[in-house]
Amino acid sequence: MTETAERVLYSYWRSSASYRVRIALNLKRLNHTIHSVNLLKNEQNSQWYRDINPQGLIPTLIEVIPDPITGRPLIISQSLAIIDYLEEAYPRAILLPDTCFLASRAHVRQMAQIIACDVHPLQNPRSLQEMRMRGYSLDADAWCCRWIAEGFATYEGMTRFYGDGFSFGDKPTLADCCLIPQVYNAKRFGCDLEPYPNIRRIYENCMQMEAFQKAAPENQPDAPK
Amino acid sequence: MTETAERVLYSYWRSSASYRVRIALNLKRLNHTIHSVNLLKNEQNSQWYRDINPQGLIPTLIEVIPDPITGRPLIISQSLAIIDYLEEAYPRAILLPDTCFLASRAHVRQMAQIIACDVHPLQNPRSLQEMRMRGYSLDADAWCCRWIAEGFATYEGMTRFYGDGFSFGDKPTLADCCLIPQVYNAKRFGCDLEPYPNIRRIYENCMQMEAFQKAAPENQPDAPK
Numbered sequence: 381m382t383e384t385a386e387r388v389l390y391s392y393w394r395s396s397a398s399y400r401v402r403i404a405l406n407l408k409r410l411n412h413t414i415h416s417v418n419l420l421k422n423e424q425n426s427q428w429y430r431d432i433n434p435q436g437l438i439p440t441l442i443e444v445i446p447d448p449i450t451g452r453p454l455i456i457s458q459s460l461a462i463i464d465y466l467e468e469a470y471p472r473a474i475l476l477p478d479t480c481f482l483a484s485r486a487h488v489r490q491m492a493q494i495i496a497c498d499v500h501p502l503q504n505p506r507s508l509q510e511m512r513m514r515g516y517s518l519d520a521d522a523w524c525c526r527w528i529a530e531g532f533a534t535y536e537g538m539t540r541f542y543g544d545g546f547s548f549g550d551k552p553t554l555a556d557c558c559l560i561p562q563v564y565n566a567k568r569f570g571c572d573l574e575p576y577p578n579i580r581r582i583y584e585n586c587m588q589m590e591a592f593q594k595a596a597p598e599n600q601p602d603a604p605k
Numbered sequence: 606m607t608e609t610a611e612r613v614l615y616s617y618w619r620s621s622a623s624y625r626v627r628i629a630l631n632l633k634r635l636n637h638t639i640h641s642v643n644l645l646k647n648e649q650n651s652q653w654y655r656d657i658n659p660q661g662l663i664p665t666l667i668e669v670i671p672d673p674i675t676g677r678p679l680i681i682s683q684s685l686a687i688i689d690y691l692e693e694a695y696p697r698a699i700l701l702p703d704t705c706f707l708a709s710r711a712h713v714r715q716m717a718q719i720i721a722c723d724v725h726p727l728q729n730p731r732s733l734q735e736m737r738m739r740g741y742s743l744d745a746d747a748w749c750c751r752w753i754a755e756g757f758a759t760y761e762g763m764t765r766f767y768g769d770g771f772s773f774g775d776k777p778t779l780a781d782c783c784l785i786p787q788v789y790n791a792k793r794f795g796c797d798l799e800p801y802p803n804i805r806r807i808y809e810n811c812m813q814m815e816a817f818q819k820a821a822p823e824n825q826p827d828a829p830k
Contacts, residue, residue: 435759454708461714489686501726516741534660
């Protein structure tokens with residue numbers, strides 16, 4: 381995996397945005413090396429990482445092929461922008477329905493964004509940390525589960541309409557790349573998943589697949605042994 | 606505009622996610638009717654709106670052309686999913702660089718997602734309202750400006766590299782559709798925009814254009830007179 385790697389993913393084992401991209405890379409069978417950015421040691425704010433990603437957030441993908449505009453290796457951050465790039469650059473094991481089906485593509489993206497724009501930003505470490513710093517008496521797990529419940533209720537409804545073993549249809553899509561890390565977080569926070577039978581089934585189906593297993597937090601090189 | 610309308614956007618004048626889609630519709634010169642969903646009156650949670658969008662968030666786009674899978678009119682929510690759909694369905698006044706330039710497309714998306722995933726979710730009304738309900742002594746403007754400052758610092762840096770009067774290059778893109786509503790919010794919250802000369806210039810350039818003017822909150826049919 382390392383010698384033939386054509387790209388590097390800056391990732392942290394427990395980061396759910398990193399987890400999304402790890403799933404996509406594995407589904408597309410793209411060679412990559414994982415470079416750990418230890419959030420507990422605040423490495424995302426170290427100079428070496430800020431030189432790569434000035435925003436100091438993970439994940440970041442570096443493609444060894446040079447960027448045609450800058451002549452430098454291509455550097456992309458933001459998990460959904462990375463996955464969109466991979467989808468366009470490597471149209472195998474496609475993560476969005478074919479371009480003939482614009483409505484279906486829109487619905488898969490809508491599901492992904494319910495997770496990425498409405499649920500996850502309100503529970504990521506930097507927002508929780510800021511709330512604590514401001515002295516809010518935060519019950520973090522309850523706060524996170526509140527937003528997860530709201531997002532999952534809508535998501536579950538969409539799977540009833542569009543899903544068939546996976547979030548949309550019978551194969552993994554971009555939506556599953558976002559859902560599975562969010563389910564991992566929900567379990568970690570102790571959220572009640574009882575009201576979401578489809579989401580639980582999709583999680584089980586995905587976790588049968590090697591691409592999802594290899595991307596899981598506990599199987600990362602930087603996970604605690 | 607009403608008689609020839611081929612689509613309806615459920616929108617609220619001050620909603621920045623709605624504002625993004627209004628800009629995209631105008632840039633692409635797509636006929637549409639605006640249907641107001643009054644957030645102050647909690648109309649987003651009324652039964653008639655929940656029937657259209659069970660998540661109870663705005664915006665939602667209804668295309669009169671039937672969805673090929675369901676045979677019903679196409680309903681899409683999530684602002685970025687709507688804009689991606691419009692971009693794929695109506696490839697005029699394109700909002701992403703050409704598909705020959707995958708790296709550029711990725712960078713435009715990255716900029717859009719800095720706003721849509723990292724800045725905006727921490728300042729939208731439902732998250733602020735929830736914080737107040739939990740009794741946090743929230744200085745809402747300071748809280749919002751803190752996240753805007755962090756996101757704008759990165760965004761400003763990217764415009765130095767990629768921008769030329771607009772966020773990316775010399776024409777409006779998806780990134781500007783997201784940035785401009787966020788600048789509107791920043792002004793409303795009284796955030797300091799002094800450190801972001803490029804963002805200020807991009808805002809001025811965009812606001813010279815009819816597509817952006819027509820989309821502005823104060824020019825909406827449901828804005829207070």
